[in-house]
Amino acid sequence: MAKSVKELGKQWMISSFSKRGFSTACSTLKSSSSSSSTMEKQSGKSVNLFTAVNQALYIALETDPNAYLFGEDVSFGGVFRCSTGLADQFGSKRVFNTPLCEQGIVGFGIGLAAMGNRAIAEVQFADYIFPAFDQIVNEAAKFRYRSGNQFNCGGLTIRTPYGAVGHGGHYHSQSPESFFCQVPGLKVTFHSASIGALHVEVFILYLQSPAQAKVKVVIPRSPKQEKGLLLASIRDPNPVIFFEPKWLYRLAVEEVPEDDYMFPLSEAEVIRHGSDITLVGWGSQLAVMEQACVDAEKEGISCELIDLKTLIPWDKETVEASVRKTGRLLVSHEAPVTGGFGAEISASIMERCFSRLEAPVARTCGLDTPFPLVFEPFFMPTKNKILDAIKATVNY
């Protein structure tokens, strides 16, 4: 295997090492802010989230002979069935199981990517990404910078399921995204295309369960989003950590186009328009926020809801434009409030919109406790907590 990787690597170095941006030519779908109606017209089978992941991985492997997929139990389909059938399709040299060793998995992926390959690594649960923390923070993120752009591991994408599932307890529930949003050096150059730039893009996609989807707007855009964003991440010339909301792997179902398409990273999307307050979130939390928006509307409060999608570098402009309109901001995430990414959004918006803000920025987030086993509902930033915060902010 080592040999084939090397050969393929060489080949790729020659043919496409100098290419910037996406290495595989295909259409980039703009994620339109007007939502479901246009989406529904698209043809495609109705599939759930993990199948959409599967499709994206399939396309990534098919369109790039230098793409590899690996992780614990990945060749059997992975614990969430995301890679089902791919080992059969692409062979055990390109889709393979690793031993149980996260630090090794990520480090290996960095090396593989440094030879010009697309290394798609899976960390089985985001809770288990910490043994690989050093590799991500010190090796992956700084490779390009410290080598003066001689080397990079831009082909590395780390997929990992995150977030609450209702009863996951301490080590199957955490949302560790903010740890990766403060990698030293990142802020220096956070536009992904600039030369010598380095950053780890952290993003989480937005999904909804069908039950919640009935309520409003962006219903089933989720698995479709997943596919487009995952493909964009895999093909992005920077190392990307891709968080997938495991709560929704089976729950979220929608029609997903079968073709090869991508959604741009670092582009937030207004998924619900309103005038009184801006709500910013990402991942599965958006479904909860959406419900709070619906309830707030019944009380005459018009909420604008933004799916941030990419956390670094994040789309400040879209959020700023919205806050300039509404004058109020609420951020919500599952991770504990202290040091969460909500703090960063809050500070940035304060800097940009201070005179326009009519109330302090509200944060409705996980509590500052370990993720609990029996008190998950207390810990979580639930709909009612968000609703209370909306009202308090609007009536400030």
Place this chain on the structure above:
Amino acid sequence: MMNLTKLISSASSSSAASRSKTLISSSSSLLNRSFSTDDSKVLTIETSIPFTAHNCEPPSRTVETTEKELLGFFKEMALMRRMEIAADSLYKSKLIRGFCHLYDGQEAVAVGMEAAITKKDCIITAYRDHCIFLGRGGTLVEAFSELMGRRDGCSKGKGGSMHFYKKDSGFYGGHGIVGAQVPLGIGLSFAQKYNKDEAVTFAMYGDGAANQGQLFEALNIAALWDLPAILVCENNHYGMGTAEWRAAKSPAYYKRGDYVPGLKVDGMDAFAVKQACKFAKEHVLQKGPIILEMDTYRYHGHSMSDPGSTYRTRDEISGVRQERDPVERIRKLVLAHDLATEKELKDMEKEIRKEVDDAIAQAKESPMPEPSELFTNVYVKGFGVESYGADRKEVRAVLP
């Protein structure tokens, strides 16, 4: 491919021989009927197979025991088996939530290890911890309460299945991150050595965990400083769905310490485990760490969401059950020594079943923890955790 025959034959080949031997060696016990066992009467039992050693002289296959211990092994292991089966149904009826990993099949390791050591010795393990806890003297009610997240649980209901602890008998738990407990165990053993406790630490991990880098860091530290640490690799041949040979270049885990001695043990034979642990304890107190590879098997899937039959054959599972089951091995020994009749053992199992059912009923009565417990034990009491209400403005309290 690691296959059925290998799994089964690793232990069964000599069992017939050993049985006839034990029969001879214990003919004097015929007079001792069932439960009125003679505590002082020493029996000798041959281990199922010889130990395989790496960089050390293996201990003898002949294990000394007593009638009481033999019968006790049966009872403890049958109890563990029953507890795990009951946990399985509690999980299915959604009374146990979270992630739950069962130990049935591996009982001989917990029981044999405990028989060789004292409560001054420490044990630290991963998430497959229910039976280790029981072995350390934990009660069924504490176990079931913890499983169901109740106040009377051994971790006050805050840990759940993966996080059982028992400080008063040196059980350091119950760890969720694969491999992380092993360096911790090395730290424990350093403290024991420094304090001249003459006690040792058993740091347990699986065959999957054996591939984590921190294991080797821990091993080197322990060897460098001659620490009284016993690394117990419970090799049940699968890490989730991955067979050992898919994940390890060398699945001879007892040899993977290189410069650290090791011993391969039939982990389905409680007496072999006992012998090995006794040997290991003496060894590490004088010479520094050792690895014990326990060749064992889990009957259940990895956790409750794994049926356990997609990556291994049903024949393999039933083969192990028939040829190597740790409870059946002891049952045969009890019968061979005429310590109880088959009926008496069946009755004992019935009693155990009732004991388990009663414990479950009691655990169900235990209340959920107070909601304020969400905020306790995050920091030392008095240091406080600030908790905020919905909007972080109106409700603000510093909880204990």
